Amino acid sequence: MIVDPIKEGLARGWQHIDGAALDAPLELEADVVIVGTGAGGGTAAEILTQAGLKVVMLEAGPLRSSSHFVMEERVAYPDLYQQSAAMKTRDGAIGMLQGRSVGGSTTVNWTTSIRTPVNTLNHWAQHHEIAGLSRAELDPWFERAEQRLNIHPWPVPPNRNNDVLAKGCEALGWEYTVIRRNVKGCANLGYCGMGCPINAKQSMLVSTIPAALDGGATLLSRTEAWKLVQQGDQVTALECRTRDPNHQRREVTVTVRARHYLLCGGALHSPALLLRSEVPNPYGLVGQRTFLHPSLLSVADFEAPVSAHAGAPQSVYSDQFVWPESGLGFKLEVAPLHPVLTATKVPGFGATHADLMARFNHVQGTIALVRDGFSEESQGGVMTLDNQGDPVLDYPLNEAFWDAARRAHLAMAEAQFAAGAKRVLTVDDELPWWSSWAEAKAGIANLRMAPRKTTVASAHIMGGCAMSDNPALGVVNSLGQHHQLTNLSVMDGSMLPTSLGANPQLTLYGIVGRNATLLAQRLTGRA
Missing domain, CATH: 3.50.50.60 (FAD/NAD(P)-binding domain)
Structure with missing residues (x-):
């Protein structure tokens, strides 16, 4: 009990x-x-x-x-x-x-x-x-x-969702780290985002x-x-x-x-x-320089089940690209995939969307958190009040961000293919599925990315x-x-x-x- x-x-x-x-x-x-x-x-x-x-x-x-x-x-x-x-920035470009x-x-x-x-x-x-x-x-x-x-490194082997990131980093010689988690008696359920039902978190x-x-x-x-x-x-x-x-x-x-x-x-x-x-x-x-770690999502389809909804949501991250010599850096993590979250974050309609959801248990999600606020070209957003007195955030996505987004999507796809993905989806309205790393490398380099076209989200508001x-x-x-x-x-x-x-x-x-x-x-x- x-x-x-x-x-x-x-x-x-x-x-x-x-x-x-x-x-x-x-x-x-x-x-x-x-x-x-x-x-x-x-x-x-x-x-x-x-x-x-x-x-x-x-x-x-x-x-x-x-x-x-x-x-x-x-x-x-x-x-x-x-x-x-379902909260978004004023222009709807960032969840x-x-x-x-x-x-x-x-x-x-x-x-x-x-x-x-x-x-x-x-x-x-x-x-x-x-x-x-x-x-x-x-x-x-x-x-x-x-x-x-009770914060300590997670001692349990990563779930398949996180293991994809670990295996991709290993294959490519990239740095990765086992995450420390604030849990006690965790049952490895994977539903942390809905409140812990056993009070382990x-x-x-x-x-x-x-x-x-x-x-x-x-x-x-x-x-x-x-x-x-x-x-x-x-x-x-x-x-x-x-x-x-x-x-x-x-x-x-x-x-x-x-x-x-x-x-x-x-x-x-x-x-x-x-x-x-x-x-x-x-x-x-007041309200100036509001930052988000605006994040990109890359979805990979694997032959064997991934079950990205089960197990500790995050247990591996990589700082391989956080501090580049130029441009905005980004951190690689994974996101737990539950049906509603997946269905609302991945664009598409009708048969295309249904086909993706039919592969739900076989898809893996890697995310890249862009590190904003460290340069003149990354000033973050501005929080003001609407006519009801509630906060609303304007966060412009400029060229510096899109440069980082493109590099992040390339890195995520490369890691996913290195871990054995059959195909990789850059989460964008064009729904481009890449069947190989070579195809992804060429395609992402030429993909037009834009607000409300390319999915951007954030769980960190600072x-x-x-x-x-x-x-x-x-x-x-x-x-x-x-x-x-x-x-x-x-x-x-x-x-x-x-x-x-x-x-x-x-x-x-x-x-x-x-x-x-x-x-x-x-x-x-x-x-």
């Missing part, structure tokens, strides 16, 4: 308020109010609560647990993802996956845990005036997070948030932070809106007053809150409230403190001044662990 830690905690008296159930306005007071319960918010909540501070956590999505995770895309996507996993429930994206991510690359941290120090975030300084915080969340949902609630924190679900009220250089209150079970906004409000306000709503929603609140923004940086110790370059400093408002901090993916060249969750665990600990010391006056 699977024990549900959320049900057990609620039964023993956790302070949880479902905004959908409120029938009158609510006012609360706290030492710290945390907006968002993902990698940043969950990490900070445990640290601040353990320091003896009174903490209120706000989450716009619902509180779900293993009792709700039924491993069906039709249920998981509407319940656990922003916009039912974006982001969690929306207690635990945020850590509840639905694929468990890949990678320390921030040294090259990335060095770039931040040199070009963004960020101090204190070298690997030597961060490694103790990474080690702490790895121990807390050590997400914030089953680790730090229960610890914070056991320590006396209060959790409000279906409660959306809407506006920061300010007076002088201080935030004096946070006004919130509640949501109903269908995620629609309600008239019932919640107001929280705190000593300190901590934004951990993610790289779209933290900047959106600052823009709605009209906080001081003297250099116009930036928009960038760190820098220079107020002219960043919204917050390297400790996450807002440069103009003394009792406001940002500790989530929005604080990253570029993308990472690595999956972001462990970066956030480490940096937020450090910054939240220092915040706790400032607020309590003790180490």
Whole structure:
């Protein structure tokens, strides 16, 4: 029998308020109010609560647990993802996956845990005036997070989907690495993106948030932070809106007053809150330089079954092309393929699409994550507000990106053929199936790639409230403190001044662990 830690905690008296159930306005007071319960918010909540501070956590999505995770895309996507996993950039050219429930994206991510690359941290120090975030300084915080969340190299042989990447790299002499995963008692099911039904994934949902609630924190679900009220250089209150079970906004409000306000709503929603609140923004940086790791997909058809839906979703990656001498680099990983995700990401109609889906158990998916934000030709996107006050992202796909996309598709196809693929599909509206590496090499070199024609997606949204110790370059400093408002901090993916060249969750665990600990010391006056 699977024990549900959320049900057990609620039964023993956790302070949880479902905004959908409120029938009158609510006012609360706290030492710290945390907006968002993902990698940043969950990490900070445990640290601040353990320091003896009174903490209120706000989450716009619902509180779900293993009792709700039924491993069906039709249920998981509407319940656990922003916009039912169909969110896109303004022009529709890039699909974006982001969690929306207690635990945020850590509840639905694929468990890949990678320390921030040294090259990335060095770039931040040199070009963004960020101090204190070298690997030597961060490694103790990474080690702490790895121990807390049971992060270790995946000891099980890779599933066939990941093994294709490993075998292709081996055949070509390319570098590849076994991924470290935040799991404990994992049954190798392969459905991490729909919530872990056995609580093996050590997400914030089953680790730090229960610890914070056991320590006396209060959790409000279906409660959306809407506006920061300010007076002088201080935030004096946070006004919130509640949501109903269908995620629609309600008239019932919640107001929280705190000593300190901590934004951990993610790289779209933290900047959106600052823009709605009209906080001081003297250099116009809020919402600017938003990065995605815009990713390409290559599908390969194999004679033997691949069953890319089964087994640990990601257990192998390759950094062979992350740091090229020129142009944008890209990281090679694989993507688990489930029916709805596959059917919606691969273009085509009618018989063509049906033929591909008929080969579903024989297809493998390799992805290339483009490392954006490290050069003048890669400035990322700009997040603004629509007429409802919700975030919308403009992310232009320029020639520098398409150059990287072409190189990425060539690399993916070469690896897939080297691993024994019968044919390879460059995921593009033209649906070009290549029957050999020679054909793919010639065809991809001449394929016209363009927005909304070539499939581009992202599960990593970063930036928009960038760190820098220079107020002219960043919204917050390297400790996450807002440069103009003394009792406001940002500790989530929005604080990253570029993308990472690595999956972001462990970066956030480490940096937020450090910054939240220092915040706790400032607020309590003790180490």
